[in-house]
Amino acid sequence: MRRNALRHLAVTALLGSYACGGPKAEQRLDESPVGTQVVVERSDTNRPDWTLRLPEDRDGYKYFSGGEEGYTDYALGFRMAKAEALQELGERVLGIWSWLVQTSEVGGKSEIQGYGRTYQELVVKEIDSGKEERYYEKVATKTAYGVEYRYNTFVLLHISGDEYRRAQIRALEELGKRARRQGNSSLREFIDESIARLNEIEKKG
Numbered sequence: 265m266r267r268n269a270l271r272h273l274a275v276t277a278l279l280g281s282y283a284c285g286g287p288k289a290e291q292r293l294d295e296s297p298v299g300t301q302v303v304v305e306r307s308d309t310n311r312p313d314w315t316l317r318l319p320e321d322r323d324g325y326k327y328f329s330g331g332e333e334g335y336t337d338y339a340l341g342f343r344m345a346k347a348e349a350l351q352e353l354g355e356r357v358l359g360i361w362s363w364l365v366q367t368s369e370v371g372g373k374s375e376i377q378g379y380g381r382t383y384q385e386l387v388v389k390e391i392d393s394g395k396e397e398r399y400y401e402k403v404a405t406k407t408a409y410g411v412e413y414r415y416n417t418f419v420l421l422h423i424s425g426d427e428y429r430r431a432q433i434r435a436l437e438e439l440g441k442r443a444r445r446q447g448n449s450s451l452r453e454f455i456d457e458s459i460a461r462l463n464e465i466e467k468k469g
Contacts, residue, residue, distance in 0.1 A: 293406045304413075305402035312399050315418045326423045328353040333416040338400055341417035346396070349421045350388055357387045360432065364458045372450040379439060379451065386435035395422040429466055433459060 293300060313319075319327045330348025335341035361380040365373050397420040405412045436459050443451040 293404060293411055296406050298406050298408050300406045302404050303401045304404045307398065307400045311401075312397065312418075312420075314397070314420045315399055319420075321425075324425045326425060326428055328356075328421045328423065329419065331416070331418040334414050335417065336414055338402070338415035338417060341400065341415045342398060342419060345417045345419040346421070349396075349419050350391075353391065353421070353423070354384045354388050357432070358384045364461065365454075368454055368457060370450060370454040370457060372454075376451055376454050383435055383439060386438055387431045390431035390434045391423060391427065396420060397422075429462065432462060436462070 293302060314327070314329055315331060318329050321327065328349045330345040330350075330352065332341050332344045332348065335344070358380055361383045362377070365377050365380075368376070370376070399418045401416045403414050403416060405414065436455050440452060440455040440459075443449075443455060
């Protein structure tokens with residue numbers, strides 16, 4: 265996946281040749297070859313484990329992370345990292361839709377599957393991202409013309425299981441309204457079935 269590829273690139277670059285941050289690290293670039301990179305600033309003393317490995321769901325929360333590297337504007341880097349975390353959330357949601365379709369007893373599955381992206385967008389829109397953790401590293405790179413500074417940014421979203429389920433139900437209800445307006449009986453039947461199934465799963469815990 266793209267997130268994992270970026271994560272591996274970040275890990276390779278950051279852990280392979282970087283020294284400790286600060287003025288001394290920057291001074292090392294004076295005699296270093298072009299292309300040498302050094303972390304000169306961190307938002308935390310220790311790099312969080314979740315920037316390397318996504319935490320398992322626990323304590324009623326689900327976790328989604330995103331990481332981006334090489335941005336001159338760290339605020340933009342964080343926006344892109346959060347967008348990537350939300351994309352990860354969306355991919356998991358799309359997997360739920362596919363499971364609902366595959367195990368459904370309603371006909372017209374090929375047509376219903378086509379609504380997956382709409383469902384995905386609705387769920388992500390309904391989600392309150394709630395608590396999030398952020399981490400960044402400012403990287404100095406020796407170039408032929410001097411030193412260039414860029415940021416590597418990471419975001420971890422904490423989504424409560426209750427909010428996660430409510431967003432799915434609200435998205436299904438919105439799709440149900442559209443199905444009724446369109447007179448799509450197969451989709452409407454599928455939506456009613458899916459809401460009942462998700463509610464039943466929630467009751468079972």
